[in-house]
Amino acid sequence: MMTEQEFLKRLEGIKAWDQRGKRAPHKPLLLLMALGNIQRQEPDLRFKDIEARLGDLIVEFGPSGARKNPHQPFYRLRNDGLWEVRAPHGVDIRETSSGDARITDLRKAEGGFTSHYDTLLRSKPDLIAKAAKVLLDRHFTPGLHEDILMALNMAVERRTYGKSVVKRDPKFRSMILTAYEASCAVCGVAVTMNGISLGLEAAHVRWACHDGPSTVDNGVCLCAFHHKALDRGALGITEDHRVRIAPGIEGELAEAMFFRYGGEKLREPKAAPHISREFLGWHGEHIFKSEAA
Numbered sequence: 001m002m003t004e005q006e007f008l009k010r011l012e013g014i015k016a017w018d019q020r021g022k023r024a025p026h027k028p029l030l031l032l033m034a035l036g037n038i039q040r041q042e043p044d045l046r047f048k049d050i051e052a053r054l055g056d057l058i059v060e061f062g063p064s065g066a067r068k069n070p071h072q073p074f075y076r077l078r079n080d081g082l083w084e085v086r087a088p089h090g091v092d093i094r095e096t097s098s099g100d101a102r103i104t105d106l107r108k109a110e111g112g113f114t115s116h117y118d119t120l121l122r123s124k125p126d127l128i129a130k131a132a133k134v135l136l137d138r139h140f141t142p143g144l145h146e147d148i149l150m151a152l153n154m155a156v157e158r159r160t161y162g163k164s165v166v167k168r169d170p171k172f173r174s175m176i177l178t179a180y181e182a183s184c185a186v187c188g189v190a191v192t193m194n195g196i197s198l199g200l201e202a203a204h205v206r207w208a209c210h211d212g213p214s215t216v217d218n219g220v221c222l223c224a225f226h227h228k229a230l231d232r233g234a235l236g237i238t239e240d241h242r243v244r245i246a247p248g249i250e251g252e253l254a255e256a257m258f259f260r261y262g263g264e265k266l267r268e269p270k271a272a273p274h275i276s277r278e279f280l281g282w283h284g285e286h287i288f289k290s291e292a293a
């Protein structure tokens with residue numbers, strides 16, 4: 001039991017920030033990938049097999065300009081006390097001056113949880129789910145959890161998913177819907193069924209897992225589609241409350257759903273403070289994808 005808790009504690013301690021203080025969820029994404037691998041009862045991850053896939057995940061769920069550098073977490077995770085990199089006999093993994101491994105060496109190597117934790121995880125499927133939950137709760141806003149699990153081809157049942165690590169304020173949703181008179185602050189959709197709002201959500205601008213408070217000045221009422229777009233960084237909000245659209249968006253109805261709102265003023269909350277510049281600044285720096293991938 002002690003070992004389980006110790007393992008989850010180590011996972012909680014994983015840092016996901018780079019030297020400049022920018023969100024860098026490279027390690028959590030690699031760990032989730034490794035958990036999915038164990039869940040499917042597959043052997044350790046060979047770096048050359050996952051290099052491209054991990055790079056894509058970093059771009060998809062990391063901040064704007066997150067470089068595709070999957071070799072960094074793969075090698076650096078060894079310092080967190082739960083990961084090891086193994087090279088076949090006769091292969092030396094040489095380090096570069098930045099403390100990373102040479103990619104050509106790493107491509108011959110495998111990585112995974114240290115054998116102690118690997119054995120533990122393979123014998124306890126519910127620990128895999130708990131571990132995934134810890135990583136998701138710590139590093140990603142709830143609206144993205146399903147997307148990430150799907151991208152990793154991981155099955156995590158709600159039942160085993162357990163309680164959130166991050167405490168949420170149950171009043172947040174009603175407070176935000178009231179402030180915005182139950183309509184999407186971007187598109188204005190305000191559809192009800194039998195008098196109950198349909199598809200409206202309260203979004204945190206600064207993520208709750210990254211110290212964003214559940215207050216009106218850190219919240220915005222959005223329809224499910226624009227909420228997802230905000231969480232994925234497809235949609236941003238300038239400090240003077242105008243809608244920003246990320247590059248790289250295209251497709252049927254992209255004009256109707258996105259482009260027509262670009263530069264438009266966000267609907268203001270009634271008798272409540274508008275979103276604070278501090279939280280908009282955080283979203284702009286860590287979530288909004290200002291650069292094309």
Ligand SMILES: [Zn+2]
Nearest residue numbers: 184187223226
């Ligand atoms: Zn909307």
